[in-house]
Amino acid sequence: MKKVKFILAGFLLTTLFGGCLQVDTKVNVNKDGSGTIEETVLMKDAVIQMFKEFAVMFDSTKSEDFQMFKEDELKTKAVNYGEGVEYVSGEKFSIEGYEGYKVVYSFKDINKIKLSPSPDDKVPFGDDMGAEVSKEKAVDDYLKFNFTKGNPSTLVINFPKPQAEVDSVLEDNEAVQDSAFNEDMNDKLTEMFDGLKMKLVINLNDDIDETDASFVDGNQVTVMQVDFSEILKHKDVMDKLQKSKPETMEQFKEAVGDIEGIKVEFKDKITIKF
Secondary structure: OOHHHHHHHHHHHHHHHHOOEEEEEEEEEOOOOOEEEEEEEEEEHHHHHHHHHHHHHHOOOOOOOOOOOOHHHHHHHHHHHEOOOEEEEEEEEEEOOEEEEEEEEEEOOHHHEEEOOOHHHHOOOOHHHOOOOOOOOOHHHOEEEEEEOOOOOEEEEEOOOOOHHHHHHHHHOHHHHHHHOOHHHHHHHHHHHOOOEEEEEEEEOOOOOEEOOOOEEOOEEEEEEEEHHHHOOOHHHHHHHHHHOOOOHHHHHHHHOOOOOEEEOOOOEEEEEO
């Protein structure tokens, strides 16, 4: 299916439902296929305050403030990353204007790991909001890994194959997108997307001998890096993305050009030998 549409849909849903989110995920892989997942999740202070107010609205007796860092929940979420994943550590983390957490998980076999390139499951809906939001994803919504130990070891990363529902999501939201790109909504659009950042990298704990990945820096392969603050500086690019609705890597590249802060791997799979 159309991978570009899938990723852009993820951006749209994350922004509409989660406010201004920043998610940085690093997967560290050892020569034997074991490793760790390091994740930093941040949300704008103003959005967190909104969630706190909503929590009180849904339950006026609720005494516990809405919190981004909940260690018990992070421990429970370990299973979402695959079989055999264990919680190592977590801590509250903040930078100017943002609050969130850092968490580390460990795994023994990357073949059993599954990662979602869309960070919508990081949006803190649920009991705090007096509602339940399903986080279940289809099997094809995840990055999958095929690892073979050797000298060198080989890691193949298989990218998601979006389902037909993604197209319908975009179609259902066309009116929102169309209105968002007119002059009257430009300021609101900027406020909505400004600060939205997502990054997913694979860090090999040994030298890379060979790879067909598009974005390589030393022993690190970037799967996705998007900074919407940079895109928002170029209204012509936003207009192009809306009008052209790119469906291939070439079309996406043509629309965004060489904007700083944008790196997205659109191949069906990449191979890394290390």
